[in-house]
Amino acid sequence: MSEPFEPKIVAFVCTYCTYAGADLAGTSRLKYPSNVRIVRLPCTGRISPMFILKALQKGADGVLVSGCHPGDCHFDHGNYHARRRWTVFNSLLQFAGVPEERVRFSWISAAEGRKFAELISEITEDIRRIGPFEQYHALIAETGSPAPL
Amino acid sequence: MSLQEHYRSQARELLAAGAVKMVVGYAEGTTPERRRPVFITEPEECSRLVLDARCRTNLAGYLLREGLLSDGREIAVYLSTEGVRTINILAAESQLSSAQVRILGFEIDRDEVKAMEGKRAADFSEAILAHKERRKKQAPDELAAKLEAMNAAERFTFWQGEFSRCIKCYACRQACPMCWCRRCVVDNNQPQWVNTSSHTLGNLEWNLVRAFHLAGRCVECGNCGRACPVDIPLHLLNRKMTGEVLEAFDHYPGMDEHQEPALASFRKDDPETFIL
Numbered sequence: 001m002s003e004p005f006e007p008k009i010v011a012f013v014c015t016y017c018t019y020a021g022a023d024l025a026g027t028s029r030l031k032y033p034s035n036v037r038i039v040r041l042p043c044t045g046r047i048s049p050m051f052i053l054k055a056l057q058k059g060a061d062g063v064l065v066s067g068c069h070p071g072d073c074h075f076d077h078g079n080y081h082a083r084r085r086w087t088v089f090n091s092l093l094q095f096a097g098v099p100e101e102r103v104r105f106s107w108i109s110a111a112e113g114r115k116f117a118e119l120i121s122e123i124t125e126d127i128r129r130i131g132p133f134e135q136y137h138a139l140i141a142e143t144g145s146p147a148p149l
Numbered sequence: 150m151s152l153q154e155h156y157r158s159q160a161r162e163l164l165a166a167g168a169v170k171m172v173v174g175y176a177e178g179t180t181p182e183r184r185r186p187v188f189i190t191e192p193e194e195c196s197r198l199v200l201d202a203r204c205r206t207n208l209a210g211y212l213l214r215e216g217l218l219s220d221g222r223e224i225a226v227y228l229s230t231e232g233v234r235t236i237n238i239l240a241a242e243s244q245l246s247s248a249q250v251r252i253l254g255f256e257i258d259r260d261e262v263k264a265m266e267g268k269r270a271a272d273f274s275e276a277i278l279a280h281k282e283r284r285k286k287q288a289p290d291e292l293a294a295k296l297e298a299m300n301a302a303e304r305f306t307f308w309q310g311e312f313s314r315c316i317k318c319y320a321c322r323q324a325c326p327m328c329w330c331r332r333c334v335v336d337n338n339q340p341q342w343v344n345t346s347s348h349t350l351g352n353l354e355w356n357l358v359r360a361f362h363l364a365g366r367c368v369e370c371g372n373c374g375r376a377c378p379v380d381i382p383l384h385l386l387n388r389k390m391t392g393e394v395l396e397a398f399d400h401y402p403g404m405d406e407h408q409e410p411a412l413a414s415f416r417k418d419d420p421e422t423f424i425l
Binding site: 049050053054057070071077080081083084085086087088089090091092093094095096097098099100104105106107119135136139140142143 | 296299301302303304305306307308309334340342343344346348349350351353354357358360361364365385386389390393394397398411412413414415416417419420421423424425
């Protein structure tokens with residue numbers, strides 16, 4: 001019998017808000033699924049769309065990109081630039097047939113530990129429901145690279 | 150006098166007077182229905198210049214040949230509205246000075262070529278504005294509408310089929326006047342963002358990355374689609390992106406040479422309906 005499906009989710013977060021929010025979730029002893037792997041970056045402005053494609057290329061079933069609320073960026077406007085990029089990239093991914101549930105974007109502040117925990121639970125459940133990203137995994141398999149862990 | 154003759158004599162005069170050092174235009178191609186770019190430096194050669202409804206290629210990209218404009222001299226180019234917008238974007242991105250580009254403007258309306266009056270890119274702002282308005286009202290073509298109606302898995306399968314044919318020749322990149330990076334992200338190997346072998350995965354990544362990098366910059370000249378040896382409908386991706394930036398940011402690329410690039414600027418009230 002095969003093991004039950006555990007989604008692999010990569011979260012790209014900015015260090016000043018969402019990472020601190022995740023930290024708060026931890027220190028507040030809030031429970032959230034361990035399916036998420038967090039990658040901490042200086043700012044959402046540093047999160048290139050290439051990162052999202054790379055995560056999918058390495059077999060992720062879902063990706064979360066998150067940072068400071070508009071107006072709260074530590075670097076003043078990094079998240080405004082990021083937002084434009086996401087708008088365009090999100091529409092491109094959907095046009096290419098990547099389901100909406102697979103790549104999510106959010107604003108989570110350093111005070112929103114609860115929102116972080118809830119969002120991770122929600123995303124994990126969504127992806128558990130739709131299952132592994134078989135279509136993408138088939139493309140990965142075709143390249144002959146080792147199966148994603 | 151036909152427009153072809155008119156521009157031939159203009160090109161001849163410009164070269165003879167030394168006002169421009171080169172004329173970039175169209176000449177007969179290898180078959181009767183083909184046109185090819187020519188680079189003319191002698192007034193006597195101007196009789197080779199052709200202008201008709203088959204002259205579809207956007208010639209603006211040739212101006213970016215390394216060192217071509219570095220002597221400060223002018224070059225005359227045959228350009229349609231898309232071409233003029235290309236010049237505006239390239240000037241906004243500091244890739245050339247629009248003062249060095251003498252424009253021989255034309256517009257193709259079905260099978261007819263019409264003159265567009267103006268010498269410099271700034272002279273065409275009215276025509277560009279009219280194009281923007283027309284673009285806003287333009288309905289998606291049949292295939293695009295069909296795609297939009299599909300669900301995600303069907304769309305993925307569609308693109309998988311299209312991109313499985315891609316041979317990673319990068320003709321789209323070579324033909325694109327906007328792809329001027331000296332080192333493309335796909336040539337980067339540390340880290341290697343995009344799989345370079347021509348598997349469908351790498352092909353998908355490459356085409357998505359290119360579409361993203363052209364978002365808010367593409368003028369929809371169609372050079373990439375014409376260059377593609379396996380007929381991938383690249384225009385669908387680019388059109389989707391153009392529509393998106395137009396709708397979300399009211400950004401139409403190449404309005405003038407001072408226009409800020411869509412993805413290098415922002416407004417505090419940009420839409421964000423999809424962000425949780």
